[in-house]
Amino acid sequence: MHRKSTLLAMIIIGVLFFIFGFVTWLNGSLIPYLKVICHLNEFEALFVTFAFYIAYTVMALPMAVILEKTGYKKGMALGLLVMSLGALLFIPAALSGEFLVFLAALFTLGTGLTILQTASNPYIVLVGPIESAAMRISIMGLINKSAGVLAPLLFTAFILADIGFGVDLESINTQELAHKLIAPYMAMAGILFLLSCFVWFSSLPDVEFEDDPYDKANIFAFPRVVLGALALFFYVGIEVIAGDTIGLYGQTLGMPNATALTAYTMGFMVVGYLAGVFFIPKYLSQEKALVFSALFGIVFLFGVAFSSTTESHIITGLPDSVAFVAMLGLANALVWPTIWPLALKNLGKHTAKGSALLIMAIAGGAVVPLVFGKVVQLTQDMPMSYLIGIVCYAMILMYGVKWHKMTAWRKSWQK
Template identity: 35%
Template sequence: MPGAAPVNPRVGVQGPRETYTAALAVLASLFFMWGFITVLNDILVPHLKVVFDLDYTQALLVQFVWFIAYFVMSIPSAKLLERAGYKWSIVIGLAIMAVGALGFIPASQFVSYGVFLAALFVLASGITLLQVAANPYVSVLGPPETSSSRLNLVQAMNSAGTMVAPLFGSLLILGRSSTGTAAHGAANVTLTEAQKLADAQSVQLPYVGIVVVLLLLAGVFAVIRLPDLGSDTRRVAREERGNHSLWKHRNLVFGIPAIFIYLIAEIGVGSLLISFITQPQIGAMTAEKAGTYLTLLWGGMMVGRFAGSFLMRFIKAETMLAGAAIGAFTLLMITIFGTGHISMWSLILVGLFHSIMFPTIFTLGIRGLGPLTEEGSGLLIMAIAGGALATGQGWLADHFGLQWSFLLPAACELYVLFYALWGCRPTAALPDEVISEPPVDAVTP
């Protein structure tokens, strides 16, 4: 097939490193955008909690419907990816996200929590398709021995989006609402119907802006060409899959629950940080101001991913993962048993240690899967549904107190440590696949 076979660089064709770098740069915009949109949920949780007079469990349904989409839509997304290919799956995913973001207009007009949740599910379904396509694509876009470093690098762009989103949300949502500017997170404020309508509608401007950006990105991806697995490679891989079993690979079998459990910790910490900081005994500040500290949590993840991408060139990925798990567990213990700014800053610093966990678990989980890489990647992406169980931390907060609820993410860090020390060791490893070198114009319009 034209463009599928390796090209000899000595005949004037651009080398793979330069071509792959350009492809990674284009893909980085996707990681930035879905990180940005996902972390806006951390602003929506405290905002909608007051608008609709919810408890913590009900407010965290925002995260439940968001992450349950990964469970429901991962397999359909993988099927679509097989039929449409990486490029058009990305375009379709961006279009679905735009539809979901548009749903915030009727949700805010009718002041309906149910419509908000439905719109979030559609938005998350689009992101699921992007995740299924982009994560494994980046992992095989180059030498297998640097896949963890490469995925951590583009995930750092994801973290750049998560760092910017809280400032955006604090200014345009919390800063323009009664809920965001009331003292102590509006805990003792009762909104009138007019205030509820105004606060609900404060989400319209930022999400309409998101729709515009998503449609622009879809247009860009529709007209560019990206390196792809050659059709011959895919045909051979399909034939070989029948001769192997995913469940013989220990690193995948234990990696699926590792992703699932880690997401409970990441989403629980991010979703409840603003509510935690606004408490009088912790930070005693408004939700709008606390939202700026959320930027530091996700900024720590960005710094950690850039640093992790560099350090993993010299330190084994599993060693880095073990150290991160120990660091996060220690900080969560300080959060639980400390008080005031000590607890506040220890929780914020958890982001630094969470930074490398998802991309590192992901690449360790698909290591040695060979022709089974796509199926294994789909299962790992499906495991992102673990974020839905952050509602369990909401239940703990309602019944035992917000500070004690952080025992749940602390317990999750212990499983990540187990995975790093033993669970990630490959068994029945197969030869890794690498994308064939594309033609010189593979990433140009």
């Protein structure tokens, strides 16, 4: 791309990453509300994340086909339009109070995001040297997670503006609480529609892919991509647990304004992305950043499980155990930025298919939190249940240590 085209692409993709973050991390605030409105337990409430993230797996390949037919720019505009429709579906959901209608709205939002994610991530990888791709994705991550910090704060402030902060949601009439969801999602629908028009009429250039240096028939012949998708599956799972269950955790401890706690996790992710922008690749390789992320994540999980739920010795002012959940955001921040360039390296014409496969791995955000919710339900011990995240970080660690080096299945397994 020419320099002017590259700058335009970065600006537009930056706006889209802000939208990704705002819509995605709004779920962490939404869950406690729907738990009250629809009379759900912790396991049932986490179907919010399931409906949203399963769309990435169900719709990734159909959306990839649409991208091939429409091109990236029109595909992104279509994705924003689908998201606008999903936001509008919250109106009948709130009016009826039916959980299934809420889930349909969330699935539609996830469908729109699928096409946006499939198109935007290869852009950021390919607009510059592959060695510094993690740094560019970290910049986008800063934009994304800054939106994630704002979303729960603005959402909570908007909903509770005329009720009062610190109020127990259980004490509010469920119909009144449900109706308060209508205005913010109507506003979101309008903004998404305007952005769709903006992208459609913009001069955003399409990405051109070179031929790949390997003569391989399909994307599954690249172990680096397949195993990257596996690692991302578990990463998104633990990322969603860290961001979307912290509010539930705070609610079980009786913390005021628990619906805003997602902002703490996003805040730590912003710190992690800043570290990525500063250290990668000048001081820290993408591979080492991935390894350190996994190790820190395991340490923080033990902090969640074995620290106090009442005392606070960490700068957040939260109970220690809750603070460690938020700090998982720091461990998670550089996983997505480092796996993408490592997985897409030298894919050439297979890059689009590789991107679609990696996007499908976002289904981890649907499955892993449900497993977490079931463990909480069975054990009645939420802090200890977070230890299932060790499996997630083990997979990330394996990719950082070995799997990203694999160029062929047979040769790699014989070593």
